[in-house]
Amino acid sequence: MTQTTPLPTPRLGEPYLLTPGPLTTAYSTKEAMLKDWGSWDADFRAMTKSLCNQLVALAGDTKGEFVCVPMQGSGSFSVEAMLGTFIPWDGKVLVLANGAYGLRAAETMKYLGRGYTLIDKGDYMPPRGDEVAAALDADPDITHVIVIHCETSSGILNPVAEISEAVYAKGRKLLIDSMSAFGALPLDVNEIRYEAMVSSANKCIEGVPGFGFVIARRSELENAKGNSHSLALDIHAQWAYLEKTGQWRYTPPTHVVAAFLEALRLHAEEGGVAGRGARYTRNRDVMVEGMRELGFETLLKDRWLSPIIVTFFCPADPNFVFNDFYEKMKQKGFIIYPGKLTVVDSFRVGCIGRMDEHVMRNVVQAAKEALAEMGVTSAAPPAAAIAERAKLAA
Known part of the structure; x- marks a missing residue:
């Protein structure tokens, strides 16, 4: 199921919660x-x-x-x-x-x-x-x-x-x-x-x-x-x-x-499990594609990516500071989630809640603007993070 028109906003002025719950709810x-x-x-x-x-x-x-x-x-x-x-x-x-x-x-x-x-x-x-x-x-x-x-x-x-x-x-x-x-x-x-x-x-x-x-x-x-x-x-x-x-x-x-x-x-009303899952999957696909175009890399290969939440490596660029990125994303209307990994620095973006692919495109645009404001020229992760992933996933 692909959304043809945006879902109604949850409430004027509320940020979207890009988390695994609590999440953005309908009015x-x-x-x-x-x-x-x-x-x-x-x-x-x-x-x-x-x-x-x-x-x-x-x-x-x-x-x-x-x-x-x-x-x-x-x-x-x-x-x-x-x-x-x-x-x-x-x-x-x-x-x-x-x-x-x-x-x-x-x-x-x-x-x-x-x-x-x-x-x-x-x-x-x-x-x-x-x-x-x-x-x-x-x-x-x-x-x-x-x-x-x-x-x-x-x-x-x-x-x-x-x-x-x-x-x-x-x-x-x-x-x-x-x-x-x-x-x-x-x-x-x-x-x-x-x-x-x-x-x-x-x-x-x-x-x-x-x-x-x-x-x-x-x-x-x-x-x-x-x-x-x-x-x-x-x-x-x-x-x-x-x-x-x-x-x-x-x-x-x-x-x-x-x-x-x-x-x-x-x-x-949305179509039960199938309908809800289809919207979340589309949210993930649109968001991941856009973030990858910005240079971000996902922790997981596509085979294991869930439509619930996606983990991204933090950029290696020394100008990238997660707390600053978080605050800038919040100012633009999106609350993201810190990483919870033990080995590498990361952050997470949820795909669930009362939002659709139109919202996710705005998430990507907000991330692009936040990187520019921070002076981050590359969102590529540290080479050590990629090496660690390759070693542990082998």
Whole structure:
């Protein structure tokens, strides 16, 4: 789907958030938060039920085998809740990492005091199915695998279908952190097998921050009672209370839920996962092409570039100072994202949110003007960065 006319601006004077969330939202999504709701009221309970039903439908379940459980807090709260609820105390997790969020999952397991092992691919490459299969063969104690669908610290889109096949061929179970991908990239339960996945309101469905959600196989959730390390982060207890009362166990972010329902309406209006993903892909392609014409180079080769966020090397030109570049981009109406790599200097430009290819062309023009104002004559990265990428990606 190619946009023929620009999307309406989010709000006069607001900068666009070129980040992996929070992100730029539609004005009608903001407006939905102007009404107060009672968390115990029947109207709000109906809103929660609608939210859960729509999310399960987005995951492709038509047989009633999966349920949705919303959880208060940021996405990381829901990731910890998923790991703490579905990994039994005597379980062991294979964590697949190729960036900060995979490593955060490993750190979470350490805090939970449960067994885990790690495949760390660094910043440049995805974990592959054959590596997963070999690791599972080598350690029969592993019961679960967790993978990040889109690793936004680098922008890598990981091959979750391939990984799922490897996991279930070895008789293990898969958990997916699809925080920055669900709603724009396919994760159909009929095509990719998993026990549970986690995402957040303020990502590809274009809501605002305040809650995450877990979509889980009902039978797996039923068997998870007593696993959790936490009162507030117990997904089984949250689900059981929702089933019994229609209410969240503790105070829900009522305004955020109202905004999310409007965001879901817009998502469906755009064509669902396929329509949203097509716009984001076009955003990426237009922006990457333009930035490369300016001399910038992407961290990743095209094969692994996600339509969620793209990482660029910082220019080698001594006049380039990221903080100055950031401020100039902000003055021109665009908030970009610092890099999160451990080896080279970089920055990130998000492709998601209420914006289209017309906005992305303006992003490129803003970058061009910012470089000129800084006296940067070349956006080419340091030779050492390219050499490091070649070495690590070999």
